Amino acid sequence: MTALIEARNICVRVGGQEVLHDVSMQIAPREIVTILGPNGSGKSTLLRALLGILPVSHGAVSQRPGLRIGYMPQKLHIDRTMPLSASRFLSLPGRHTQAETQAMLTRVGVPEVADRPMTGLSGGQFQRVLLARALLTRPELLVLDEPTQGLDQPGEAAFYRLIDEVRDETGAAVLMVSHDLHVVMSASDRVICLNGHICCEGTPRVVSNAPEYRALFGLGTQGALALYQHVHDHDHTHDDHTHDHDHAHAHDDKHGHHHHAG
Numbered sequence: 001m002t003a004l005i006e007a008r009n010i011c012v013r014v015g016g017q018e019v020l021h022d023v024s025m026q027i028a029p030r031e032i033v034t035i036l037g038p039n040g041s042g043k044s045t046l047l048r049a050l051l052g053i054l055p056v057s058h059g060a061v062s063q064r065p066g067l068r069i070g071y072m073p074q075k076l077h078i079d080r081t082m083p084l085s086a087s088r089f090l091s092l093p094g095r096h097t098q099a100e101t102q103a104m105l106t107r108v109g110v111p112e113v114a115d116r117p118m119t120g121l122s123g124g125q126f127q128r129v130l131l132a133r134a135l136l137t138r139p140e141l142l143v144l145d146e147p148t149q150g151l152d153q154p155g156e157a158a159f160y161r162l163i164d165e166v167r168d169e170t171g172a173a174v175l176m177v178s179h180d181l182h183v184v185m186s187a188s189d190r191v192i193c194l195n196g197h198i199c200c201e202g203t204p205r206v207v208s209n210a211p212e213y214r215a216l217f218g219l220g221t222q223g224a225l226a227l228y229q230h231v232h233d234h235d236h237t238h239d240d241h242t243h244d245h246d247h248a249h250a251h252d253d254k255h256g257h258h259h260h261a262g
């Protein structure tokens with residue numbers, strides 16, 4: 001298989017409830033794919049199922065053999081009573097040398113935090129250290145769960161630029177969850193709109209014009225829609241439909257082969 005990672009018709013149950021139903025997706029090398037969806041729509045669950053942290057109740061997940069993944073989780077609890085410096089934090093999982101951790105902190109733009117305690121870092125510094133940790137494994141796939149949480153808008157934009165640079169430098173594919181429609185729409189090759197199942201997917205342009213996406217995000221999408229209205233190709237074929245089974249697909253997307261009923 002050419003995909004780095006693939007889910008085929010997976011269902012995932014959490015706490016006795018089916019959180020994901022019949023989800024199929026795959027990530028190709030070098031792609032930046034973003035999962036969008038309301039709170040509780042199963043985004044983190046999908047990442048965790050793809051990573052093999054959560055079992056699937058139906059379907060299958062496969063990874064390319066030997067695939068190296070760097071994972072940045074949504075939440076990471078650091079014990080406040082334990083004085084843990086950023087460089088020590090980075091050296092722990094993979095036994096990286098101080099030179100390696102320092103070089104990575106420099107790469108992600110926070111060389112000054114090496115000797116500072118993790119609990120004393122700002123939100124933006126903390127997220128960059130988490131990215132550095134994910135990058136130290138030299139991943140072919142970076143999995144980022146809401147990587148810009150707690151960042152202000154300039155911080156967020158800078159973080160997405162950094163991710164884009166990293167992809168260009170290392171060739172890693174990126175799969176991330178984000179709520180920031182503006183940045184997501186401009187920084188992703190492909191967007192997957194999730195609400196327990198895949199509602200629509202495709203290039204940002206296709207998804208931002210999909211009725212499922214608009215229904216899911218309602219008025220909150222005005223900014224992102226305004227941003228893309230003027231560039232979209234005025235293909236309004238989907239807008240004319242009123243029934244529920246009109247799922248948008250990316251016509252210019254070689255991976256857009258999913259046909260899910262609502």
Ligand SMILES: Nc1ncnc2c1ncn2[C@@H]1O[C@H](COP(=O)(O)OP(=O)(O)OP(=O)(O)O)[C@@H](O)[C@H]1O
Nearest residue numbers: 014015019037038039040041042043044045046074
């Ligand atoms: N440990 C758990 N026990 C019971 N239910 C859970 C557990 N973890 C998650 N869930 C439920 O599974 C559903 C999906 O959760 P998930 O965290 O994947 O959503 P999400 O889309 O990432 O949400 P958010 O945008 O708020 O981070 C939610 O309804 C949540 O309440």
